Amino acid sequence: MMHAHTHDHDTAHGHAHSSAEPMRDFSRSSWEERYQSRPAVWSGQPNQPLVDEIEHITEPGTALEVGCGEGADAVWLAGQGWLVTAVDLSRTALARATAHADEAGVAQHITFTDTDLTALLTAGETWNLVTSLYTHPEQGGRWLVETLAPAVAPGGMLLVVGHHPTDPHAADHPDLRDAAFDAADVADALSRDEWEVSATVRERTTRTADGHERLWRDAVLAARRHS
Numbered sequence: 273m274m275h276a277h278t279h280d281h282d283t284a285h286g287h288a289h290s291s292a293e294p295m296r297d298f299s300r301s302s303w304e305e306r307y308q309s310r311p312a313v314w315s316g317q318p319n320q321p322l323v324d325e326i327e328h329i330t331e332p333g334t335a336l337e338v339g340c341g342e343g344a345d346a347v348w349l350a351g352q353g354w355l356v357t358a359v360d361l362s363r364t365a366l367a368r369a370t371a372h373a374d375e376a377g378v379a380q381h382i383t384f385t386d387t388d389l390t391a392l393l394t395a396g397e398t399w400n401l402v403t404s405l406y407t408h409p410e411q412g413g414r415w416l417v418e419t420l421a422p423a424v425a426p427g428g429m430l431l432v433v434g435h436h437p438t439d440p441h442a443a444d445h446p447d448l449r450d451a452a453f454d455a456a457d458v459a460d461a462l463s464r465d466e467w468e469v470s471a472t473v474r475e476r477t478t479r480t481a482d483g484h485e486r487l488w489r490d491a492v493l494a495a496r497r498h499s
């Protein structure tokens with residue numbers, strides 16, 4: 273069990289809801305409780321690192337999104353022409369994501385599922401894009417990269433984004449600090465014979481609803497699998 277801490281874990285969206293429930297760990301039940309504790313956890317806007325990396329891709333294909341939360345990124349991807357499979361641990365989050373996709377008119381382009389990731393990937397299916405933003409699974413960033421890499425089709429792209437350990441928000445919250453990672457470290461899981469890897473720390477600022485500036489330091493791993 274990770275350290276108990278109440279936090280306002282605003283993601284890249286820069287939302288400003290305050291957390292009623294402490295986030296004790298990153299397990300399925302903990303996420304489910306957190307989503308049930310308030311009507312919306314995230315802002316509904318896509319994450320900027322996703323937009324930055326994917327916007328310019330002119331030939332969208334199939335995409336797997338892991339840790340889709342309330343669906344903002346999946347809806348944005350579907351709007352860009354991707355056919356999306358979106359996975360999350362929380363049924364409450366997935367129900368909101370489904371409603372969000374309906375409202376945006378892209379529900380038929382997204383399959384939402386709470387299937388365990390390992391089980392989902394056993395069949396060996398591959399996608400042209402595999403993304404995971406701020407998922408911070410219990411097993412860690414490296415596990416995530418190792419698990420997702422085989423799901424990327426030849427010529428496809430893997431995008432894994434998380435809080436960098438020097439992110440001020442993560443540094444303030446022991447549970448997030450434990451889950452934060454450096455992209456270059458987790459990129460070690462990828463063979464350079466098979467992958468062209470970009471591992472960076474990206475700094476950006478957002479403004480919260482109450483007008484405060486928030487500095488972000490994101491760990492961004494973007495890797496292209498050779499064809």
Ligand SMILES: C[S@@+](CC[C@H](N)C(=O)[O-])C[C@H]1O[C@@H](n2cnc3c(N)ncnc32)[C@H](O)[C@@H]1O
Pocket residue numbers: 283284298303314319338339340341342345359360361362365389404405406407408409410
């Ligand atoms: C910090 S939230 C980020 C949600 C979304 N990607 C965003 O940026 O708004 C992390 C999400 O990952 C989900 N999650 C954590 N571990 C997971 C796992 N092993 N498989 C699928 N989803 C997971 C949680 O339920 C939660 O919705």
